[in-house]
Amino acid sequence: MLKLEKRQRPSEVWSYATPVIAVLLTMVFGGLLFMALGKDPFVAIRTIFWDPLFSEFAFFYRPQLLVKGAPLVLIAIGLSYGFRAGIWNIGAEGQYIVGAIFAAAAGLALYPMEARWLIFPLMVLAGAFGGFLWAMIPGILKVRFGTNEILVSLMLVYVAEQLLASMALGALKNPEGFGFPGSRNLAQWSSSQNLEIVAGSGMHWGVVVAFLAVIGTYVTMSRHVLGFQIRLTGQSPRAAAFSGVNPARLVLVSLGVSGALAGLAGMFEVTGPAGQISIDFNAGYGFTAIIVAFLGRLHPIGIMLAGGLMALTYIGGEIAQSQLQMPAAAIQLFQGMLLFFLLAVDVVTHYRVRWRRPASARVAAE
Amino acid sequence: MRDVLLALEGLTKAYPGVVANEDVSFTIGRGEIHALLGENGAGKSTLVKTIYGLVKPDRGRMVLNGARFEPAEPRAARTSGVAMVFQHFSLFDALNVAENIALGMENPPSQRDLAARIEEVSETYGLPLDPFRVVGDLSAGERQRVEIIRCLLQDPKLLIMDEPTSVLTPQEVTILFETLRKLSAEGTAILYISHKLEEIRALCETATILRLGRNVGTCDPRETSARQMAEMMVGGTLHVPEREAAAPGEVALRLESLSAPSPRAFGTSLKEIRLDVRRGEVLGIGGVAGNGQDELLDALSGELRVAPGMIFFEGRDVGAEGPDLRRALGLLAAPEERNGHAAAPEMSLTENAILTGRVREGLSRRGFLNWGRAKTFAERVIERFDVRTPGADNTAMSLSGGNLQKFVIGREILQRPEVLIVNQPTWGVDASAAAAIRQALLDLASNGAAVIVISQDLDELMEISDRFAALNEGRLSEPRPAPGLTVDEIGLMLGGAHDMEVAHVAE
Structure with a gap:
């Protein structure tokens, strides 16, 4: 009979090993899934994990890794602030959209002025501010009226999507776009474009900011009082109150940080890879970032690695779709499996699994 | 037989x-x-x-x-x-x-x-x-x-x-x-x-x-x-706490009609508590559990904010201030529940030292924590209060209840408080360690601090208090000099036999 015993403290070895095991299990069961779809599982797994990095055409895919990974890391880093304190912002997708809208609107208000030194930084601030504002809605509602931030932030994603459609069709529509929905192309306007810093590397400003966010968060969590208070609140809320942490302030700060970083991610996307505000601008980065945050154990370095891995499955998934005619849903299922296995395998970091024979002889099944 | x-x-x-x-x-x-x-x-x-x-x-x-x-x-x-x-x-x-x-x-x-x-x-x-x-x-x-x-x-x-x-x-x-x-x-x-x-x-x-x-x-x-x-x-001889008598000094903490609703369901609200505590004295507050002890501690530590004009520290109204400012002034507290209130179980002792010692011990500068100083402070508490642990990097959870209690009390005492409020300071602590904690509280008072000890152990309160008051359903009795109080008098202060007559009436 299998038996779970709570560990005195979470196992350090397992907390590093479980993400790796989760990835391996995802490969195994993903392979079975692909086999059931009539594809060769080994080719499929190789296409997803190997080809983007080392195939003949890897020079084309490798920059994409940074392009896809940066917004995931940026958003997930922001989410980790709240998640560590037990504050659940599920609406980063909405904050990402609103950040993009604010940034685009701030830039387009000055179109066609040629002043990159003014306009680009202004758009960065506007993007962060937009995401921050959108996150303040669930924040203030929670602090003032005790609403549930999970529900409010999630529902605001759908509001943001409607706002996005309205902007693409109305206020921000390109006047010279022959009636097509969507704004002017911000990636082609020299004052607003978020171009690669080194050509062909995929390294745009969003990637730089994502790295800065990783470093800043690492320092905050390990050395700053705010990081200490966040960890304390997540572990024992009553001890945090005794210590002098103001819970309302912490809710606003952590939601504000995650909103601002999600808004920044939206800004760098709309001025770079996406190029314009369109009805289908958002690609689910805000939701995938939740997986990234947990896959990275809410630790900044872990999130950076997890963001890279997740970007890999995105790109590999696209290759698999085009080369192996894999359905898009199968790829999403594959990504979902990763979170599922991570949470499932996580049990062993907190519990010891024992195999107990009926004859009361005990063997540790570790 | x-x-x-x-x-x-x-x-x-x-x-x-x-x-x-x-x-x-x-x-x-x-x-x-x-x-x-x-x-x-x-x-x-x-x-x-x-x-x-x-x-x-x-x-x-x-x-x-x-x-x-x-x-x-x-x-x-x-x-x-x-x-x-x-x-x-x-x-x-x-x-x-x-x-x-x-x-x-x-x-x-x-x-x-x-x-x-x-x-x-x-x-x-x-x-x-x-x-x-x-x-x-x-x-x-x-x-x-x-x-x-x-x-x-x-x-x-x-x-x-x-x-x-x-x-x-x-x-x-x-x-x-x-x-x-x-x-x-x-x-x-x-x-x-x-x-x-x-x-x-x-x-x-x-x-x-x-x-x-x-x-x-x-x-x-x-x-x-x-x-x-x-x-x-x-399994040895027992040390009985002793102290030098000191003349009570000026009033350090004054409560004027302190009333506050309990933040918890089934909690007890505080009702019009009046109290003066002087430097150099130990005030014992007795009472049966659940009569407002937790709420009183929360109100004094700053976890529970109260209306203006109720809590005065050296004449300054601190009722609306949070724990950090009260600590900066010298008003320190140690709650009863060790796990999850006085200490965070999953954090190391160094981190738990920061939990209350940050302000007074200068464990942070411009918002950045000084881990070296924090560890030194934690090690000082461990050494001075004989906390049995392999080191300050161990989690609070890994300590036995009595050892963690020594750490929690020691952490406050070593911060040289002006006023210290402790709730159940020796709960679950073995007799010799309890004697050491009581001695440390008495020494603190002898050195000019005001000490409030909330406890359900009447023997403990009689042993160390100068004055005694009882908390009953959120009200505090008039403090009386502790020496000379009889068990019957204390019992009546505690509310006597609760509702003894009720059952007879209902018969």
Whole structure:
């Protein structure tokens, strides 16, 4: 009979090993899934994990890794602030959209002025501010009226999507776009474009900011009082109150940080890879970032690695779709499996699994 | 000598890393009131759990009424006539007394029959209780009566009571003792677990003393002094705290009509508390648990903000200030609950040192933590208060309760407070460590700080307080000089026997 015993403290070895095991299990069961779809599982797994990095055409895919990974890391880093304190912002997708809208609107208000030194930084601030504002809605509602931030932030994603459609069709529509929905192309306007810093590397400003966010968060969590208070609140809320942490302030700060970083991610996307505000601008980065945050154990370095891995499955998934005619849903299922296995395998970091024979002889099944 | 009811022979029970009971043998006679004494962690709980069928011994055997007794579960123990009243009650607040009792029975009779039997038992044993009152409205003493009556309805041969008086006022203790003596006279044996030695001397005929899981001796408590028994428990001589008398200084903390609603459901609101505490004095606040102790501590530590004009620290109104500013001024506190309130269990001792020491010990600069200083501070607490741990990097959770308590109290004392408020400072701490903590509190007062000790241990309060006040249903009595107070006077200050008359009126 299998038996779970709570560990005195979470196992350090397992907390590093479980993400790796989760990835391996995802490969195994993903392979079975692909086999059931009539594809060769080994080719499929190789296409997803190997080809983007080392195939003949890897020079084309490798920059994409940074392009896809940066917004995931940026958003997930922001989410980790709240998640560590037990504050659940599920609406980063909405904050990402609103950040993009604010940034685009701030830039387009000055179109066609040629002043990159003014306009680009202004758009960065506007993007962060937009995401921050959108996150303040669930924040203030929670602090003032005790609403549930999970529900409010999630529902605001759908509001943001409607706002996005309205902007693409109305206020921000390109006047010279022959009636097509969507704004002017911000990636082609020299004052607003978020171009690669080194050509062909995929390294745009969003990637730089994502790295800065990783470093800043690492320092905050390990050395700053705010990081200490966040960890304390997540572990024992009553001890945090005794210590002098103001819970309302912490809710606003952590939601504000995650909103601002999600808004920044939206800004760098709309001025770079996406190029314009369109009805289908958002690609689910805000939701995938939740997986990234947990896959990275809410630790900044872990999130950076997890963001890279997740970007890999995105790109590999696209290759698999085009080369192996894999359905898009199968790829999403594959990504979902990763979170599922991570949470499932996580049990062993907190519990010891024992195999107990009926004859009361005990063997540790570790 | 009475005939033997229960004999324990060589009981041994080991848990990973610790032997809870080692070769424990003794006998309990029919109708005997037998005390089981020992410090925390001496193995008392494991032993009674073995008798009650909750723990299976590794070795040894028990004989009840001449027959081999090995209960597989509490139900089997109850069938054999063993009943137990736990320290923590298992009652549902929303149900009435009779319903609660029916829940614990295998085949409950109808409510009316049960109520009649409850009234019968409660009258026979002098335990006034109305079967139709809702448990949520009962005092702790009355709740205990519900548990006792629940046991008595099973007609037990052996009644085990775990620390029964810790929630009672002295008057309620008297009532309980009369009941127990009556039961004993009728032939029911009682195994009485406590560390309150004077009570044991008043009640029990035999005492078995456990130390580190072993039976280290049996004595007749009526003929042994409390000090002798304490030294048997500790296995050494006991240090009695002492202090130099100091003239009280100026008022350091003043409470003026402090009223505040409890932040918790089923909590107790504070009602118009007036108090002056002077430098150099120890003020003891007694009271039965749940009469506003937690709320008072929260209001003073700054966790619970209050209206202006209620709390003055050296003349400054601090009621609206949070914990950090109060600490900066010198108003420090140590709550009762160690795990999750005074300390964060999953964090290291260094991090727990930051938890309250950040402001006063300068453990951060411009918002950045100084881990080196924090560790040094934690190590100072560990060394000065003899906290048993391999080092400051260990989690608070890895410490035993008593050791963590020493850390929590030491952390505040080493910050040189101007006013220190502690709640249950020696709860769960062994006798020698408790003496050390009390001594440290007295030294603090001698050096000119004002100390408020909230405790349910009246012996402790009488030992260290200059003045004594009682907290009852959120109200604080007028403080009186502690020396010379009699047990009866203290009992009345604590609210007497809670609602004793009510049950009679309802009859």
